[in-house]
Amino acid sequence: xxxxxNPFKLSSEDELLIExxxxxxxxxxxxxxLDSLKSRIKEHFKTKQKNVCCYCSRNxxxxxxxxxxxxxxxxxxxxxxxxFSIENLALSCKRCNLNIxxxxxxxxxxxxxxxxxxxEKENYLFIHPNFDVFKDHLQYIHNQEDDEVMVFYRxxxxxxxxxxxxxxxxxxMLEINSFNxxxxxxxxxxxxxxxxxxxxxxxxxxxxxxxxx
Amino acid sequence: MNNIQVxxxxxxxxxxxxxxxxxxxxxxxxxxxxxxxxxxxTIFRPYLSQRGKHxxxxxxxxxxxxxxxxxxxxxxxxxxLVPSEDSINDIFMILNHxxxxxxxxxxxxxxxxIEQKTTTDxxxxxxxxxxxxxxxxxxxxxxxxRKDLSNTIIKDGFAEKYKSLFTDMGEDNFIFLRENYQITYxxxxxxxxxxxxxxxxxxxxxxxxxxxSEFFFSKNSYIFxxxxxxxxxxxxxxxxxxxxxxxxxxxxxxxxxLIDEPENSLHPKWQKEYIPFLKGFISYHDVDxxxxxxxxxxxxxxxxxxxxTSIYSISNGSLEKMDYHQADNSIEQIYYELFGVLxxxxxxxxxxxxxxxxxxxxxxxxxxxxxxxxxxxxDISFDKKQKGFIKSIIExxxxxxxxxxxxx
Numbered sequence: 001x002x003x004x005x006n007p008f009k010l011s012s013e014d015e016l017l018i019e020x021x022x023x024x025x026x027x028x029x030x031x032x033x034l035d036s037l038k039s040r041i042k043e044h045f046k047t048k049q050k051n052v053c054c055y056c057s058r059n060x061x062x063x064x065x066x067x068x069x070x071x072x073x074x075x076x077x078x079x080x081x082x083x084f085s086i087e088n089l090a091l092s093c094k095r096c097n098l099n100i101x102x103x104x105x106x107x108x109x110x111x112x113x114x115x116x117x118x119x120e121k122e123n124y125l126f127i128h129p130n131f132d133v134f135k136d137h138l139q140y141i142h143n144q145e146d147d148e149v150m151v152f153y154r155x156x157x158x159x160x161x162x163x164x165x166x167x168x169x170x171x172x173m174l175e176i177n178s179f180n181x182x183x184x185x186x187x188x189x190x191x192x193x194x195x196x197x198x199x200x201x202x203x204x205x206x207x208x209x210x211x212x213x
Numbered sequence: 214m215n216n217i218q219v220x221x222x223x224x225x226x227x228x229x230x231x232x233x234x235x236x237x238x239x240x241x242x243x244x245x246x247x248x249x250x251x252x253x254x255t256i257f258r259p260y261l262s263q264r265g266k267h268x269x270x271x272x273x274x275x276x277x278x279x280x281x282x283x284x285x286x287x288x289x290x291x292x293x294l295v296p297s298e299d300s301i302n303d304i305f306m307i308l309n310h311x312x313x314x315x316x317x318x319x320x321x322x323x324x325x326x327i328e329q330k331t332t333t334d335x336x337x338x339x340x341x342x343x344x345x346x347x348x349x350x351x352x353x354x355x356x357x358x359r360k361d362l363s364n365t366i367i368k369d370g371f372a373e374k375y376k377s378l379f380t381d382m383g384e385d386n387f388i389f390l391r392e393n394y395q396i397t398y399x400x401x402x403x404x405x406x407x408x409x410x411x412x413x414x415x416x417x418x419x420x421x422x423x424x425x426s427e428f429f430f431s432k433n434s435y436i437f438x439x440x441x442x443x444x445x446x447x448x449x450x451x452x453x454x455x456x457x458x459x460x461x462x463x464x465x466x467x468x469x470x471l472i473d474e475p476e477n478s479l480h481p482k483w484q485k486e487y488i489p490f491l492k493g494f495i496s497y498h499d500v501d502x503x504x505x506x507x508x509x510x511x512x513x514x515x516x517x518x519x520x521x522t523s524i525y526s527i528s529n530g531s532l533e534k535m536d537y538h539q540a541d542n543s544i545e546q547i548y549y550e551l552f553g554v555l556x557x558x559x560x561x562x563x564x565x566x567x568x569x570x571x572x573x574x575x576x577x578x579x580x581x582x583x584x585x586x587x588x589x590x591x592d593i594s595f596d597k598k599q600k601g602f603i604k605s606i607i608e609x610x611x612x613x614x615x616x617x618x619x620x621x
Contacts, residue, residue: 021504034515060288074228078224095543097288135358140611141612141613142609143608143609143612144605145601145602145604145605145608146601148601148605150600150602150605150606150609152567152570152613154574154608154613155574155575172567173565176563176564179562179563179566179602179606180563180596181607182601183557183558183559183562183563183596183602184557184558184596184598184599185558185560185563
């Protein structure tokens with residue numbers, strides 16, 4: 001069963017543009033004509049997700065200094081037709097999205113390709129941002145002392161998805177790093193990115209070259 | 214198998230006293246070596262002056278200080294050791310242990326040469342010793358203040374017989390390679406025999422007056438004199454040679470080596486390697502070793518050599534075996550578990566707090582146990598930021614205990 005999401009209205013212009021972009025391939029995600037639609041999608045999820053990353057639950061405020069970007073749960077290079085499906089979109093931080101999840105699909109169950117319901121939550125080994133409830137599987141606990149936020153994740157009721165997400169997104173590293181920082185050990189913030197490198201484009205290029213061979 | 218006891222603790226808890234008591238109680242029944250600068254200079258000094266009467270204990274006095282003197286000590290040990298073939302293998306072993314190449318060489322310098330002279334009074338031809346000029350290399354090596362043998366007349370016939378000792382180059386080199394040292398060894402023994410004969414025949418002369426010898430080692434094929442080795446290397450070579458000497462001289466009695474504060478003037482890198490080296494030097498010999506130290510580096514886990522080592526704390530003169538996790542002896546862990554000290558900015562503390570929270574969250578430990586562990590760390594922490602950190606961890610513990618907490 002696929003749960004219903006809050007409605008996200010698409011205009012007929014949106015639908016035409018979406019169709020055109022899907023036909024043009026996943027790289028058309030960067031098409032500037034999509035800017036307005038993308039910013040509406042982002043606003044929609046900001047409200048829904050309460051400004052936290054869908055995978056690690058850290059928020060955009062305070063010392064994390066995070067930016068949340070639109071995340072394609074099923075990677076758009078492989079599942080281009082779901083590139084604009086609201087069920088397949090969420091907001092995540094760069095660490096979880098680019099550094100960890102990237103273009104991988106190893107969070108899908110083996111029989112995913114034969115499944116008729118691509119968004120069925122049972123098809124996903126991790127906590128699905130839209131169809132699972134994060135806190136049913138992982139309790140995100142944080143505490144702030146002065147400026148230092150410390151985070152801790154507790155797996156709820158031996159949840160398999162809770163364990164999977166905890167390991168998949170290397171959440172223990174976030175715990176330990178936040179502990180070390182709170183003691184004054186200099187650990188670079190996980191969110192710091194190198195602005196001149198667009199990892200998405202590099203990966204896209206690599207995949208393109210690979211496909212051509 | 215030999216047994217290494219390490220007594221670890223702060224100063225003033227009687228570690229050194231324990232060694233002294235051990236020495237007093239066992240010196241008649243065991244051969245005891247004492248390695249310590251502090252010890253031999255203060256508490257053991259009375260015994261030092263009696264040396265000679267008591268043959269069953271040895272001291273290594275200058276191992277820690279007098280760094281500049283250490284290469285003389287090493288040259289002396291080596292000179293004593295080399296004539297025995299067993300010792301040559303020991304030297305190779307020691308060099309191998311500290312990462313030097315498998316070989317060493319001995320340069321024997323001739324401080325004199327022989328000249329023929331005609332005496333003015335009797336107009337006779339005689340052979341006399343003439344002092345060689347000191348050059349840049351051997352300055353200071355020819356012993357100052359020693360009797361000058363110049364113009365000593367050598368008896369008839371001796372000059373021919375011992376001419377080979379005084380080479381044209383003024384020196385004689387012996388290169389010992391681990392694979393193939395027999396020929397060099399025989400040649401060196403022959404030279405030593407001849408030197409002895411000569412020395413006896415020209416009278417009451419001490420070693421190194423006519424000839425002086427210096428040892429050369431090599432590392433990554435670069436050859437250098439003993440005096441150019443690093444202080445840590447010199448320390449380890451001295452230690453190895455001292456132990457070999459001690460073991461060779463006391464073959465048949467039960468043996469103990471007492472070591473007080475080996476960390477003095479030793480770089481942490483060498484401190485961490487100390488016990489593995491010690492084990493290597495002792496190898497198969499049956500020796501008890503007792504080390505008193507306040508350096509966590511000495512007991513840090515670094516290799517499987519650590520297995521036969523037990524660690525003790527001391528209070529009121531009696532030892533108590535310490536229980537510590539063998540798995541991960543980080544320096545912070547040792548400080549905390551053995552000294553009850555939390556160093557600021559402590560990664561071990563982060564891991565440890567994380568494991569306490571996890572164990573409580575998964576029901577492996579009770580709230581009070583988790584709380585006690587964290588509170589006691591809070592009490593001993595002296596760093597403001599660290600105290601704040603532990604307080605925050607206790608907050609998280611309470612939040613876990615509270616169950617369903619809205620995290621967003």
